[in-house]
Structure formats: C-alpha cells, structure tokens
Amino acid sequence: MASIPMEQGLLLAxxxxxxxxxxxxxxRNIIFVLLSLEVMLNASGxxxxxxxxxxxxxxxxxxxxxxxxxAAAEVSVGLALVLQLHRVFKTLDVDVAxxxxx
Amino acid sequence: xxxxxxxxxVVAVVATVAAVTGLNAVHSLLYLIVSFLAxxxxxxxxxxxVIAALEVIIYAGAIIVLFIFVVMILNLGDVAVEQExxxxxxxxxxxxxxxxxxxxxxxxxxxxxxxxxxxxxAGPIQPQDLGATLFGPYMLGVELASMVLLAGLVGAYHxxxxxxxxxxxxxxxxxxxxxxxxx
Numbered sequence: 001m002a003s004i005p006m007e008q009g010l011l012l013a014x015x016x017x018x019x020x021x022x023x024x025x026x027x028r029n030i031i032f033v034l035l036s037l038e039v040m041l042n043a044s045g046x047x048x049x050x051x052x053x054x055x056x057x058x059x060x061x062x063x064x065x066x067x068x069x070x071a072a073a074e075v076s077v078g079l080a081l082v083l084q085l086h087r088v089f090k091t092l093d094v095d096v097a098x099x100x101x102x
Numbered sequence: 103x104x105x106x107x108x109x110x111x112v113v114a115v116v117a118t119v120a121a122v123t124g125l126n127a128v129h130s131l132l133y134l135i136v137s138f139l140a141x142x143x144x145x146x147x148x149x150x151x152v153i154a155a156l157e158v159i160i161y162a163g164a165i166i167v168l169f170i171f172v173v174m175i176l177n178l179g180d181v182a183v184e185q186e187x188x189x190x191x192x193x194x195x196x197x198x199x200x201x202x203x204x205x206x207x208x209x210x211x212x213x214x215x216x217x218x219x220x221x222x223x224a225g226p227i228q229p230q231d232l233g234a235t236l237f238g239p240y241m242l243g244v245e246l247a248s249m250v251l252l253a254g255l256v257g258a259y260h261x262x263x264x265x266x267x268x269x270x271x272x273x274x275x276x277x278x279x280x281x282x283x284x285x
Contacts, residue, residue, distance in 0.1 A: 004107055009148070012111050016118055016141075023122035031127050031173065035134060038165060039118055042141060042157075053148040058227045058235040061153050062243070065236065068160055069247040073254030075165050079172045080261035086176050087264075 009050030016043035030085060030094045034078045041071045106208050107147045113201050114140035120197060127173050131166055132198045138162040139205050146212070149226030 016039060023036030045064040052060020082092070089096045117137035124130035138161045145154040236244060 004104065004148075012114070012144070015115055019115070019118050019122055027122070029127075031169070032122070032124075032130065035130060035169065036122055038134070038161070039122065039137070042138065042161065046141060046144070049145055049148055049150050049153060052227065053150070056227065058231045061150055061227060061232050062236050062240050064150075064153055065156070066243055066247055068156060069250060072160060072165060073250045075168055076254045076258040077261065079168055080258040082172055083175065083262050092176070 006050060006054045009053070010047060013043045013047040013050060016040075016046065028093055028095060030082050030092050033094060034075060034082070037078070038071060038075065041067055041074075106212060107144060109204060109208060110140045110143040110147070113137075113204055114144065117198070117201050126194075128170070129194055131169055131173070132194075133201075135162050135166055136198050136201045136205070138166075139202065143205060143208060151226070152229045152232055 020036045020039030020043060023039065024033055027033055027036065045067045048060040048063045048067065050060075052058065052064075085097055086092060114137050117133045117140060121130045121133035121137055124133060138157060142154040142157040142162070145151075145157055
C-alpha cells in the first residue's frame with residue numbers, strides 16, 4: 001500500500017493549518033492575517049489531496065480546485081478591504097476596525 | 103521519492119513558520135512563495151501533477167502577485183523608497199534562497215529519474231480522470247465556482263474603488279470619530 005502513511009500526510013496538513021491558525025489569532029497586521037488565511041486554505045487543500053491519493057479517487061483533486069477558486073475570490077475581496085481600511089483609518093491594525101457601525 | 107516527500111515537508115513547515123512570524127510583509131511573502139512551491143512538490147509526489155502545476159500558477163503566481171500589488175499600493179512616496187533601501191539588504195535573501203535551493207535540488211533529482219514515478223500509493227490520478235470527474239458529477243460545483251468568482255470580481259471592484267469627492271467630504275471625519283470612540 002502507500003509508502004507514505006496517510007497519517008503523515010494528514011499530520012503535515014494539520015501542522016500547516018495550526019501554523020496558519022496561530023497567525024490569524026496572534027498577528028494584528030491585516031496583511032499577515034490574510035496571509036495566514038491563505039496558509040490555512042492551502043493546508044486544507046493538502047488534506048484533500050492526501051485523501052484522494054490514499055483512495056486513488058479524483059474527487060480530492062476536484063475539491064482542491066474548488067478550494068483554490070474560493071481562495072482566489074476571498075483574497076481579492078480581502079485585499080480590497082485592506083485598501084479601504086488603509087484609506088479610512090490610515091493604519092493596517094485590525095483592532096482599529098473592531099467596532100462596526102450600521 | 104520518500105526522501106523528496108520528507109524534505110519538502112520540512113521545507114514547507116520551516117518556510118510557513120518564517121512567513122507567519124515575519125515582521126516585514128515583503129520578506130514574509132518571499133517565504134510564502136517557497137512554502138507554496140514545497141507544497142506543489144508534495145502534490146507531485148502524491149500523484150497529482152495537474153494540481154501541482156495549478157498550485158505554482160495560481161497560488162505562487164496570481165495570489166502572491168495580488169498581495170505584492172497591495173503592499174506596493176500602500177507604500178507610496180519617499181518614505182517607501184527609504185524603506186525599500188532598508189528592506190532589500192543582501193542578508194534577507196539567504197533564508198528563502200537556501201530553502202528554494204533545496205527544492206531545486208529535489209526537482210532536478212525528480213527530472214533525472216529514468217521514469218517519472220510517483221509514490222506507490224493507489225496510483226497517480228490521470229488528468230483525464232480529473233477532467234471527467236470535474237465536468238461529470240461535479241458540474242454544479244463548477245457552475246457555483248463561476249458564480250463565486252463573479253461575486254469576488256464585483257466585490258473587489260466595489261470595495262476597492264476610490265470614493266467620489268462629495269462622499270470623501272463627509273467621510274473625512276470618520277477617523278476622528280473612530281479615534282474618539284476608542285478613548
């Protein structure tokens with residue numbers, strides 16, 4: 001069977017995901033928050049690929065394509081929000097924008 | 103091929119940690135490119151060559167270029183030039199260059215194999231299988247993905263445009279309001 005055990009592939013995906021999650025929770029610069037989100041999405045895609053490799057089905061790769069599409073759409077909207085944040089508040093600190101108003 | 107997988111994993115984890123903990127946005131993006139390239143090599147060894155190519159083109163290409171555009175837009179003027187001189191010192195190239203060299207060595211090793219063999223799992227998935235599945239059972243998903251991309255396009259245009267002058271006049275006091283409310 002597989003010479004790379006599935007646990008090791010999933011472990012790598014988990015490690016990358018936790019690194020990204022830590023970045024989202026710890027960093028306050030919004031560019032780094034978005035960057036960490038990309039790392040998390042990439043890690044979840046890696047888990048799909050590992051599962052597809054284990055069972056030899058193309059479904060995992062199809063789902064990675066959907067994750068890729070979603071990441072591209074998310075990052076374009078997120079970076080437009082970064083531009084607006086910088087234009088209105090003159091800073092990239094996410095805590096400044098923690099209060100919304102209607 | 104096992105060694106290729108494990109070395110790429112180590113490179114990916116090291117580059118990702120360096121990207122997330124970095125203080126400088128451009129340096130972090132450089133490390134993030136290395137991380138995506140390492141993950142692409144992992145995809146190749148796991149029998150997904152199409153996905154590996156897409157990872158390089160879309161993640162390491164398009165998405166990182168978007169980030170770099172925004173970082174460039176946000177840093178205009180003389181301050182940015184001064185900053186750029188401080189950022190592009192020779193020392194900061196060493197880390198990403200070393201990690202990328204490791205990946206390069208692995209790539210050359212894979213290229214000079216007599217036959218391209220992926221890790222012996224359930225077998226590599228051929229691109230035609232991927233296409234048949236994508237446009238067969240997952241057809242609805244493809245349609246929805248196009249809708250998501252359209253929504254992303256419209257949303258990015260709407261959020262990213264500059265406000266009209268009469269709008270900016272009434273919005274110019276927002277930072278003051280926000281600052282006062284925080285205190």
